[in-house]
Amino acid sequence: MTRAWEQRRASAAKRRRGLANPLLLIGGALALVVTVVCAIESSAWVGRPFAGFLLMANRVIPSAGLARWPATQGGDIYQFEVVTVEGSPLRDASALQELVAKLPVGTALHYRLRRGDREIERVIAIRRFEIVDFTLLFGAYLACGVALVGTALGIRYLRRSNPMATATAVALWIIGMWAITATDLYGPYYFYQLHAVLECFIFASTLHLALVFPHPKRIAQRFPRLIGIAYGAAGLFAVVTLAGLSDPSAYVTTHRLAMSAFGAALVVMIGSQLWTYLRPPSFEARQRVKVLAIGTVGALGPQAALALVAALTGGHAPENTLAWSGVFFPIAIGYAVLRDDLLGVDALLRRSLNYGVLTAVVALTYAAALAGADAMFRGQAPAARGTFVVIFGVCSVAVLLPLRDRLQSILDRMFFRSAYDFRRLVESTSARLASATSLEVIVSEIKHAAGEALHPEWISLNVPRCGHTAPDAATAERADDAWRAVDFERESRCLPFDTSGGGLAVPFRVDGVLVAMLLLGRQLSARYYGGIDRSLLHTLANHGAVAIQNALALAEVKDLNTDLELRVEERTAKLAEALQKLRDAQAQLVQREKMASIGKLVAGIAHEINNPLNFIQGNLHFLRQYTDTLVRTLETSQAAVRDGAPHLEAALIRIREENEIDFILQDFESVFAACDDGVVRTTKIVKNLRTFSRLDMAEFSSVDLHEALESTLTLLRSRLTGFEVIRDYGELPRVECLGGQINQVFMNLLTNAADAVGERGSIAIRTCTVGDDRVRIEIEDDGCGIDAEALDHIFDPFFTTKEVGRGTGLGLSISYGVITRHGGTIEVRTRSGEGTCFGVELPVNAVVGSDSNSPDNTAAEAPEMTVRGDQ
Numbered sequence: 001m002t003r004a005w006e007q008r009r010a011s012a013a014k015r016r017r018g019l020a021n022p023l024l025l026i027g028g029a030l031a032l033v034v035t036v037v038c039a040i041e042s043s044a045w046v047g048r049p050f051a052g053f054l055l056m057a058n059r060v061i062p063s064a065g066l067a068r069w070p071a072t073q074g075g076d077i078y079q080f081e082v083v084t085v086e087g088s089p090l091r092d093a094s095a096l097q098e099l100v101a102k103l104p105v106g107t108a109l110h111y112r113l114r115r116g117d118r119e120i121e122r123v124i125a126i127r128r129f130e131i132v133d134f135t136l137l138f139g140a141y142l143a144c145g146v147a148l149v150g151t152a153l154g155i156r157y158l159r160r161s162n163p164m165a166t167a168t169a170v171a172l173w174i175i176g177m178w179a180i181t182a183t184d185l186y187g188p189y190y191f192y193q194l195h196a197v198l199e200c201f202i203f204a205s206t207l208h209l210a211l212v213f214p215h216p217k218r219i220a221q222r223f224p225r226l227i228g229i230a231y232g233a234a235g236l237f238a239v240v241t242l243a244g245l246s247d248p249s250a251y252v253t254t255h256r257l258a259m260s261a262f263g264a265a266l267v268v269m270i271g272s273q274l275w276t277y278l279r280p281p282s283f284e285a286r287q288r289v290k291v292l293a294i295g296t297v298g299a300l301g302p303q304a305a306l307a308l309v310a311a312l313t314g315g316h317a318p319e320n321t322l323a324w325s326g327v328f329f330p331i332a333i334g335y336a337v338l339r340d341d342l343l344g345v346d347a348l349l350r351r352s353l354n355y356g357v358l359t360a361v362v363a364l365t366y367a368a369a370l371a372g373a374d375a376m377f378r379g380q381a382p383a384a385r386g387t388f389v390v391i392f393g394v395c396s397v398a399v400l401l402p403l404r405d406r407l408q409s410i411l412d413r414m415f416f417r418s419a420y421d422f423r424r425l426v427e428s429t430s431a432r433l434a435s436a437t438s439l440e441v442i443v444s445e446i447k448h449a450a451g452e453a454l455h456p457e458w459i460s461l462n463v464p465r466c467g468h469t470a471p472d473a474a475t476a477e478r479a480d481d482a483w484r485a486v487d488f489e490r491e492s493r494c495l496p497f498d499t500s501g502g503g504l505a506v507p508f509r510v511d512g513v514l515v516a517m518l519l520l521g522r523q524l525s526a527r528y529y530g531g532i533d534r535s536l537l538h539t540l541a542n543h544g545a546v547a548i549q550n551a552l553a554l555a556e557v558k559d560l561n562t563d564l565e566l567r568v569e570e571r572t573a574k575l576a577e578a579l580q581k582l583r584d585a586q587a588q589l590v591q592r593e594k595m596a597s598i599g600k601l602v603a604g605i606a607h608e609i610n611n612p613l614n615f616i617q618g619n620l621h622f623l624r625q626y627t628d629t630l631v632r633t634l635e636t637s638q639a640a641v642r643d644g645a646p647h648l649e650a651a652l653i654r655i656r657e658e659n660e661i662d663f664i665l666q667d668f669e670s671v672f673a674a675c676d677d678g679v680v681r682t683t684k685i686v687k688n689l690r691t692f693s694r695l696d697m698a699e700f701s702s703v704d705l706h707e708a709l710e711s712t713l714t715l716l717r718s719r720l721t722g723f724e725v726i727r728d729y730g731e732l733p734r735v736e737c738l739g740g741q742i743n744q745v746f747m748n749l750l751t752n753a754a755d756a757v758g759e760r761g762s763i764a765i766r767t768c769t770v771g772d773d774r775v776r777i778e779i780e781d782d783g784c785g786i787d788a789e790a791l792d793h794i795f796d797p798f799f800t801t802k803e804v805g806r807g808t809g810l811g812l813s814i815s816y817g818v819i820t821r822h823g824g825t826i827e828v829r830t831r832s833g834e835g836t837c838f839g840v841e842l843p844v845n846a847v848v849g850s851d852s853n854s855p856d857n858t859a860a861e862a863p864e865m866t867v868r869g870d871q
Contacts, residue, residue, distance in 0.1 A: 148176030263307030457521030756783030823847025
């Protein structure tokens, strides 16, 4: 199951549930509204006269200001209450703003300030709030808050099913909203009370973050109620704060306590990150927290120091500078996610980022094209614009997939420092491994794929029967140390696992038997091997293990063949025994050739079958939930009836509404319909596969050749992508034959045609009757054709014109054997550089040849055939 499929399943489930992630939606909507309001109101300060200092609704001067304001230099007026202005008592903060708005900039006002038993008098001139003031004060708060809230929502979206990630998102959201609402403390006071409540919770959320992010700490696991106690204390503190919010002296006290607790929590947070880095539970944990620890110290260290200084000095420190370093903490989190797969969302993040950019590109292109069309067809009929939109839509569909792959490659290089496309790399490598027969070629392909995709310091592959392939001399010592740390004989794991020093070991198994082991050093980029890297290596190991086993078997056959030639010359008496061994080995090789052909289809067939099956499985989850809900409803209703509840009908209606029984009954039909569609799709795929393999036809039976051709084309659909398949079917009677063997012939001919065509071209399939008792099938391609030198040998066993590692030269030999045993003929027409046509004729009624029921029996002698080369 791929991450992309998991995303599609999650989207389908979200549509059925209606409101799939209320925490994300509510948090995002609230943050958006608050941010927009605060941004608009704070930007309205630009160009407005102000008193030269900020003032909260309770007439207290907050610990927020800039060094360029003479009134706040030294912080000696912070946390003081404004008692009088020009000798008149100040009613509220709005009255001061109204007074300042009426006077010219530069007018000096006399203030009497009070804090506890201390009173001071200050003369402060009115100033104009400039864009620089907005940027240094409000801009810093908004940037920090938006970054923290955005990080929280991103974590919640990417890992919503992870409790640790949810806790982290909640903690970051609280701190971010506290920073955003701080811009509203000085007017118009829409979120004044909300900011006060959030200020009481920031110490609890910071402590929560320290205990669970990026890894749960032992103290949090040992005392799970500790976090709940912290939030409970914050809630009580918030009640006390709200009760005294309008009292200046009470607010100064609660604010000082809140900042002291916040500073202490920041110290705990910094210590937690450093401890995880210095004493990590695993290499993975240290890699993932390495960048985060540095970012935590750099971002939160100044905040902790400033918060503690402000608390100790009674607020005589500009607390607004907290935002300047705080913005770097979400940057450190984002960098750790991209560089070290911090939250284990590497593949999902890649796909989400890619589809987001793709959507933006398509939308912008469409808007630009639509604007151009309006300008081009201005004054013309609306049909012209409609035609242009249709043409644009068709062109967009044609370039969508190539554009998606290209964007994915660019984004992987830019953000993830990797250059491989998982899907394409698996397809291309699997295709090469499936056709490779040389162990050296297979080892080279595996090492090349792993090296080009992951860039490890060194690569070493151990095949027990051949020994391990050491890396270069500079890193051979480290590879030997890694091999000594792995117990090759007793290793039973199937998935890639970590080794000392940040390396990775990948076992290659076939039917539970370990056939090889691949060891990788640390990545040159110092990245941790993420989930998509391990998935790639596991898939590579599955295909590589089969290829290695086939190569070893073929090597044995070749060795046996060579030895046989020598022994024939020396000991003619043992020729019969040696020949029998060779035939047995050839039979095994033919079987492996068939498996290699089927192996090329595995990725497509498995994906086609897994999609509907996993879709059914996803719907079963909802059926179980609905069943549990119905059972609970029935039990509750029975209890209400049994206890004789008053107003029984109303009670039953209420139970029905609380458990959403109407919605469940309505959704049952769509869920069952989706399951039924999945079953139909799976049955169709299995039917095509069964038609191709003819597992239920071990003897001669009546076969529809058109159906056999179509089932073969269906299974080769991924291999024939980009080709034009032309069907010219005549009326054929049913033919008595071995369906499985005839399907093998069709697959070999169609695969050879696809290889000859290359990346683009056409394949034509024609059928007709020949006389009253024979049928003819022709498969023609417009590829490169066959040279005259090779034409006389194309049906010879082991003869191939393909490069080393891509073919065994048995496909046409097997096809010839099958056709001749059925009493048919096979011929080829070719013109070099223009194409090739293979024609097969079969009798309608069975003509049983020698050993016809043995599908593995192929002629060892050079076959007789009809060839015609139009050179």
